[in-house]
Amino acid sequence: MPLPDTAETHAVAHSRSSLPADPVAPDALMGIPRQQTNPKRWQGELWAEFVQALTQQDIEVREQRAATGVYVTDAGGLAHGLPHGVVVAKSAQQIANLMKSAQQFSIPVTVRGGGLTTEGESVAFGGLLLDMTGMSRVLSVNKESLTVRTQAGIFWHLLAEVLRRDGLDYLSAPLNLTSSVGGTLGVGGIDVNSSKHGCSADQALSLQVITPTGDIVECSDSENSELFERIILGYGQFGVITEVTLRIRPYTPLRMHYYYYASLNDCVEDLMMLDATQACDYTGILTMMDSAITLLVAFDSIEREAQFMAEVKSTLRGYGELMFGLRLATSFSWRPWKWKEALFLLRRKRELFPDLQPGHHMSDGQMYDRTVVFSRAVWKHWGDRHMVIPDLATNRDKFVEAVERGNAVCRKYFPYYTLYCVGIRLREDHQAHYELSSIPPDATGFAYGCEFEPMYEGQIYSRDTLQSFKNEIYDVGVELETSYYRFGGMMKGYIRRALGDAVVEKHRALKKEADPAMILNRDVIF
Amino acid sequence: MRSVDVVIVGASLAAAAAAKRLVDAGLETVILEKQVLPRHKICSGILSPRGERFLIENFGPLPRKILHEPTSCRGVTFHFPSRVEMPMDFFGGPTPHLHRKYSDHWAIEQSGAEVQDDTSFLSQEQSDEHVIVKARKRGGEAFEIKTRYLIGADGPVSPVLRSLYPKYHNQIPMFFVGQKFHEIIDCPLDDEYFHFWFHPDLGHYTWSHARDGRQIVGVGYKIGDKFHDRHRYVAKYFEEKHGVQLKPADHDHEGCSENFGPSLINRYVFGKGRVLITGQATGFLNMIGEGMSCALHSGAIAGESVVDAMLRDRPVQEIYRQNIASEVRRTTDQWNPLKIAFAKPHEADFPKALMALSTSDRIKVMKDIWSFLKLYKEFKWGRQMAAVSIQRLIRGDYSQKNWL
Numbered sequence: 010m011p012l013p014d015t016a017e018t019h020a021v022a023h024s025r026s027s028l029p030a031d032p033v034a035p036d037a038l039m040g041i042p043r044q045q046t047n048p049k050r051w052q053g054e055l056w057a058e059f060v061q062a063l064t065q066q067d068i069e070v071r072e073q074r075a076a077t078g079v080y081v082t083d084a085g086g087l088a089h090g091l092p093h094g095v096v097v098a099k100s101a102q103q104i105a106n107l108m109k110s111a112q113q114f115s116i117p118v119t120v121r122g123g124g125l126t127t128e129g130e131s132v133a134f135g136g137l138l139l140d141m142t143g144m145s146r147v148l149s150v151n152k153e154s155l156t157v158r159t160q161a162g163i164f165w166h167l168l169a170e171v172l173r174r175d176g177l178d179y180l181s182a183p184l185n186l187t188s189s190v191g192g193t194l195g196v197g198g199i200d201v202n203s204s205k206h207g208c209s210a211d212q213a214l215s216l217q218v219i220t221p222t223g224d225i226v227e228c229s230d231s232e233n234s235e236l237f238e239r240i241i242l243g244y245g246q247f248g249v250i251t252e253v254t255l256r257i258r259p260y261t262p263l264r265m266h267y268y269y270y271a272s273l274n275d276c277v278e279d280l281m282m283l284d285a286t287q288a289c290d291y292t293g294i295l296t297m298m299d300s301a302i303t304l305l306v307a308f309d310s311i312e313r314e315a316q317f318m319a320e321v322k323s324t325l326r327g328y329g330e331l332m333f334g335l336r337l338a339t340s341f342s343w344r345p346w347k348w349k350e351a352l353f354l355l356r357r358k359r360e361l362f363p364d365l366q367p368g369h370h371m372s373d374g375q376m377y378d379r380t381v382v383f384s385r386a387v388w389k390h391w392g393d394r395h396m397v398i399p400d401l402a403t404n405r406d407k408f409v410e411a412v413e414r415g416n417a418v419c420r421k422y423f424p425y426y427t428l429y430c431v432g433i434r435l436r437e438d439h440q441a442h443y444e445l446s447s448i449p450p451d452a453t454g455f456a457y458g459c460e461f462e463p464m465y466e467g468q469i470y471s472r473d474t475l476q477s478f479k480n481e482i483y484d485v486g487v488e489l490e491t492s493y494y495r496f497g498g499m500m501k502g503y504i505r506r507a508l509g510d511a512v513v514e515k516h517r518a519l520k521k522e523a524d525p526a527m528i529l530n531r532d533v534i535f
Numbered sequence: 536m537r538s539v540d541v542v543i544v545g546a547s548l549a550a551a552a553a554a555k556r557l558v559d560a561g562l563e564t565v566i567l568e569k570q571v572l573p574r575h576k577i578c579s580g581i582l583s584p585r586g587e588r589f590l591i592e593n594f595g596p597l598p599r600k601i602l603h604e605p606t607s608c609r610g611v612t613f614h615f616p617s618r619v620e621m622p623m624d625f626f627g628g629p630t631p632h633l634h635r636k637y638s639d640h641w642a643i644e645q646s647g648a649e650v651q652d653d654t655s656f657l658s659q660e661q662s663d664e665h666v667i668v669k670a671r672k673r674g675g676e677a678f679e680i681k682t683r684y685l686i687g688a689d690g691p692v693s694p695v696l697r698s699l700y701p702k703y704h705n706q707i708p709m710f711f712v713g714q715k716f717h718e719i720i721d722c723p724l725d726d727e728y729f730h731f732w733f734h735p736d737l738g739h740y741t742w743s744h745a746r747d748g749r750q751i752v753g754v755g756y757k758i759g760d761k762f763h764d765r766h767r768y769v770a771k772y773f774e775e776k777h778g779v780q781l782k783p784a785d786h787d788h789e790g791c792s793e794n795f796g797p798s799l800i801n802r803y804v805f806g807k808g809r810v811l812i813t814g815q816a817t818g819f820l821n822m823i824g825e826g827m828s829c830a831l832h833s834g835a836i837a838g839e840s841v842v843d844a845m846l847r848d849r850p851v852q853e854i855y856r857q858n859i860a861s862e863v864r865r866t867t868d869q870w871n872p873l874k875i876a877f878a879k880p881h882e883a884d885f886p887k888a889l890m891a892l893s894t895s896d897r898i899k900v901m902k903d904i905w906s907f908l909k910l911y912k913e914f915k916w917g918r919q920m921a922a923v924s925i926q927r928l929i930r931g932d933y934s935q936k937n938w939l
Contacts, residue, residue: 032599034607034629037587050647074561081560089842091561134559471836471858480588 051117051135051531056093059114059137063096066106070094070137080121080138084396087472088129092119092138098162099143101217101225101251108249108529109223111137115526120249122162122189127396130244130533131192141191144251147171155257156214161191161250166380178260180212184383191250197242197447199458201293201305201379204284204432208448210241211436217252221524229254230438239519241439242446245530246516247523261309262375263291265366268327270302271336273416275326277409277430279304284432284455288321289313294430297357298350299416301337307376353425361390391427393465397475399482400460402433403491404452412459414485422478423463430459445508445516445534449492504534539563541841542668542682543648544656545689546572548827549814549834551642553686555593556838562845564648565680567670569655573640577714577789579742579753580635581608581729583821583882584627586828593835594645597631601638604747608632609727610883611823615903616734618776619896622725623883629727632746633827656694659685659810666809684841684851685810688834691794693816699807700939707797707818708914712740712755713762713790717770717781719750724779731823733907737769740824743779750781755793755824762790794818799870800919803863804939811855813837819862822869822881833862856935867933873924 031037060070071077072094082089098104111118117136124131141162148158152175159168165182168190172178181200183193194216198209206212215229218240226248228237239247270276276294283292283306291307304327308314328336341351364386370377391398401411412428419426433456435448448456461482463475486492487506505513520535521527527535541557543550546568557564568574580603582590590597599606607629613621643650657669657677666685671677687695696703724730726745734741740755752773754765766784773779797803797818806812813836819829836858843858844851868880875885889897927933 031596032602032606033587033597033631037607037629037631078561089556089560091559469854469857471861472839473832473836473858474861476592 051115053093053135055114056116059110059116060094062110062114063107066110068096068103068107070096077138080124080133080140083124083126083129083131085127085129086393086395087127087397087476088132090129090132090134092133093135095138095140097140097143098251101219104139104219104249104251105223105225107137107139107223108219108221111528112222112524112526115528117528117531119530119532120191120245122192123164123185123187125183125185125188125192125396127398130530134532136528139249141189141249148252150175150177150257152177155259156254157257158252158254159190161189161194161216161253163190164188165190165193166384169378169380172257173260176260177257179255179257180206181209182380183209184380184387186380186384190253190255194241194250194253195243195245199431199433201291201307201383201431204292204434204455205287205290207434207436208242210442211439212256213241214254214256216240216250216254218248218250220248221526221529225251238441238444239523241442242448244446244533246520246534247529249529262372262377263379264308264311264314264375265291266306267330268304268306268325269330269333270304270327271300271333271340273299273302273412273428274409276302276304277412279325279327280430280432281405281408281455281457282324283321284434286321288317292432294428296416296428297354298425299420300340300350301333301354361386364389391462391464395465395470395472395475397479398460398462399479400458401482401486401489401491402447402449402452402456402458403489404449405455405457407489407491408457408459411485411489411491414489415459415461415482418478418481418485419461419463421481422474423465425464425466427462427464428459429462430457432457445504445512447492450508450512451491536667536679536681538665538681539565540682540845541565541684541686542567542666542680543686543688544668544695545687545814546574546643546650546652547576547639547688547690547814547830548642549688549830549837550686551639551646552589552593552831552834553688553813553838553841554643554646554648556835556842558647560842562842565682566643566648566650567654567656567668568650568652570652572643572650572652573636574652575789576635576639577712577791578633578635578827579714579729579744579751579824580631580633580638580746581744581825582630582633583825583828584625584630585882586825586831587630589828589831589835590631590642593831594642597638598641601631601634601641603632603634605726605745606632607727608729608744610729612725612728612730613888613900614730614732614734614777615900616736616906617896617899617903619892619900619903621888621892621900622728623885623888625883627882656689656698659695659698661685661808661810683809683845686837686841687806687810687812687816688814688830688837689816691815692792693812695810696804696806696812696816699810699812700804703804703939704794707794707802709758710739710755710793710795711758711760711762711790712753712793712824713766713788714751714753715766715770715784715788716746716749716751717784719745719748720780720782722750722779722781723777724750729823733903734772735907735910737772738765739910741769743773749785750779752781752784758792762788793824795820795824796914796916798866799916799923800937801863801867801923801933802937802939803859805855805859806852809851811837811840811851819866821866829862829866833859836862856938860932860935863933864927867923868927870920871924871927872920873928 063070076095077092119133120139121131122141144160144162146160150157164187166186181202183198194210194213218226289306290309293305296302370382403411540562541564543566546566554564609629610624653673654670660667666682668680687693730743732741738754738756742753752770754769798820803818804812813833814830815826820826840855840858843854868874874880
């Protein structure tokens with residue numbers, strides 16, 4: 010076994026960090042520890058031998074440029090990288106064999122589902138890319154115990170389609186048609202019902218995992234619970250998820266209401282109140298402008314809706330559409346020089362509102378297929394070649410400050426942008442899952458997340474500008490000593506600052522034990 | 536004839552940044568460098584915090600061997616004829632003092648591009664589909680490479696730029712900057728700072744800082760003057776006014792030509808057709824002459840523009856000019872008087888340092904700056920800068936019409 014290099018061991022002896030001392034100055038680039046954990050890139054050693062070993066095991070490796078080129082970037086479009094070869098996942102046994110060979114030849118393996126990452130987590134900078142979308146079948150639905158067993162490469166929306174045949178639905182998933190189940194469980198995932206059902210990763214009951222050394226292991230809260238803890242919200246560091254058992258629920262269409270606010274602070278406070286009292290089933294904030302903020306409230310049943318209308322609605326400080334429109338009209342008539350903002354709001358109303366309540370998905374005032382509706386609206390109105398959506402996740406107390414400071418950064422970079430805020434209910438029994446994850450360590454009961462989404466409006470921004478924008482948002486997170494959702498790629502330099510050396514070192518040691526060659530998703534955290 | 540995706544001329548930080556973007560996206564990239572790598576380069580080596588961040592994010596942690604001693608610089612100190620001193624710390628902490636010989640080579644190696652050093656760019660000829668680049672390995676025959684795009688990252692006297700616009704360099708003022716290295720007897724100048732003199736008698740650009748146990752005395756002036764006379768005058772001034780006692784200069788003095796001016800009046804040059812110009816060749820220069828961070832960022836933008844042009848099948852100049860607008864805004868803002876007065880375009884807080892002075896010192900400083908600026912009067916930039924500043928105020932952006 011090779012000895013660790015001396016600079017590294019030296020540093021461990023003197024501090025909790027395994028990073029060598031900064032050669033520039035101890036206080037250079039304040040707020041950003043300059044060292045990435047694994048700065049060396051793999052240069053192609055033993056690739057031919059590895060491919061030969063896989064071919065002998067009947068695993069097809071696609072090496073043509075046309076096959077690898079489609080994976081050159083992710084939804085963020087900032088990080089680019091080409092794998093040496095691609096394997097499309099077929100079975101647990103195939104992946105187990107692949108991982109054994111990869112471990113033997115020290116070949117980096119990057120696992121990709123829908124490729125919706127924004128920091129290059131699902132981009133392979135050389136090595137092997139494992140495309141999980143080949144494993145996308147639903148295996149069984151249990152209507153009595155309300156669980157489903159599915160392969161992990163499936164997109165949530167396809168899973169929903171299968172479940173709908175039996176009048177069932179998943180609990181919570183990202184509002185995006187092409188996010189995969191395995192990928193989401195690895196990072197978290199939020200939905201407008203996360204204040205009720207928690208983050209998407211928390212609905213998993215048990216998993217079949219291929220460990221980095223190629224063992225096929227079933228894990229859950231009761232079986233191999235330590236591995237389960239590491240895999241859920243584990244950024245793919247401790248294994249490849251191949252099958253998943255999820256909790257499900259009876260399907261219900263949504264009864265939606267929107268309330269409008271002129272003050273972000275009021276709106277956030279109302280959101281927190283609704284979450285704390287669980288007065289509704291879905292909540293979320295979508296801003297249009299600093300002075301026009303939407304609070305989304307929705308219900309699973311008529312009873313819940315009626316109860317809310319009778320008891321809670323009057324305590325909200327938001328307005329209905331008509332009243333808010335009148336207020337805005339008055340406000341703009343006093344400030345005619347803000348005509349551009351007024352025009353923007355009118356345009357938003359004309360273009361976006363119909364897309365959020367499209368006739369063919371509405372019936373009797375209820376919305377069907379919310380994922381389809383929201384995903385289409387998101388990609389149509391916010392989508393671009395660059396999905397740049399930095400976010401901050403905080404505890405309850407720091408949330409307003411995080412949102413306001415992030416908002417100021419957005420204002421500096423873009424004429425128009427949207428903040429998307431939701432509460433995330435935390436599971437007391439899952440505290441161990443949340444270590445080294447997007448869930449802020451100081452949050453109890455609820456965590457709050459805010460995504461900062463620029464609207465490009467046809468304007469072209471260089472990657473460089475978008476990266477600077479993200480850096481500034483993450484700097485806010487570092488200063489507030491809180492967490493954020495998107496770890497990998499270029500942002501991993503922040504992890505130590507956000508979570509502390511002790512936690513990072515602990516997980517690095519665990520990773521080294523589970524993955525001796527440090528090959529699985531290696532540019533994401535370790 | 537060999538056929539590649541991109542040829543980059545020059546092996547500097549701009550070239551490394553461009554190469555990184557191109558190689559990551561799987562494009563076959565060849566770097567032509569006229570010297571043998573690692574090559575020496577004259578430079579103060581003081582990188583801005585923004586540049587340091589770029590290096591870390593793109594090339595990984597900085598190894599010790601790419602740094603001089605002292606390894607970092609805490610900020611800039613301005614000196615004025617009235618003897619007022621104004622130290623300013625960089626936002627975000629000390630920045631690296633790069634050893635350009637090794638830092639550039641390190642970045643090039645990290646980028647993963649193929650390098651042909653000791654090879655000079657001779658000429659280029661472009662058609663609708665490709666560019667034929669002619670080059671020669673020292674002592675060898677001239678050879679040709681067919682490339683889809685050519686990036687000129689070859690510095691202030693860019694041969695690639697010259698091949699596009701043969702008369703360009705006669706149209707902009709060129710300066711000479713030179714530095715000599717002295718053994719130190721006694722130097723009261725704080726070695727954690729980069730020192731700069733706003734003194735019209737000393738020259739257009741006068742600086743000093745510590746490096747590897749010696750003190751640098753640097754002078755910059757319009758091409759035509761004598762380096763040794765200028766240097767002697769400055770060294771004498773340092774001794775008389777600041778008590779800097781130095782041994783006679785060592786023999787390894789050095790100098791180079793610099794372009795200076797395009798950033799002030801928004802007259803950059805970004806190339807033509809399939810040939811892109813990037814880095815300092817375009818005219819990017821931050822205030823106090825820091826060009827490395829501009830080189831890194833503009834180089835990266837050139838690289839990503841080529842990637843975008845290929846993926847989207849669009850003309851590369853159109854994409855490059857859209858993408859580079861942000862870097863133009865940032866750099867030209869540094870010279871925009873309105874921005875200096877009312878925003879914070881720099882990476883150190885000049886207005887705050889100014890307000891920290893006593894009122895009488897502040898007046899002295901303003902007077903000294905004014906008399907220093909008069910040194911630049913002959914270039915007739917004043918009116919152009921005012922026009923550019925007002926344009927920025929009204930349109931929110933700089934015009935692209937002046938760009939070449």
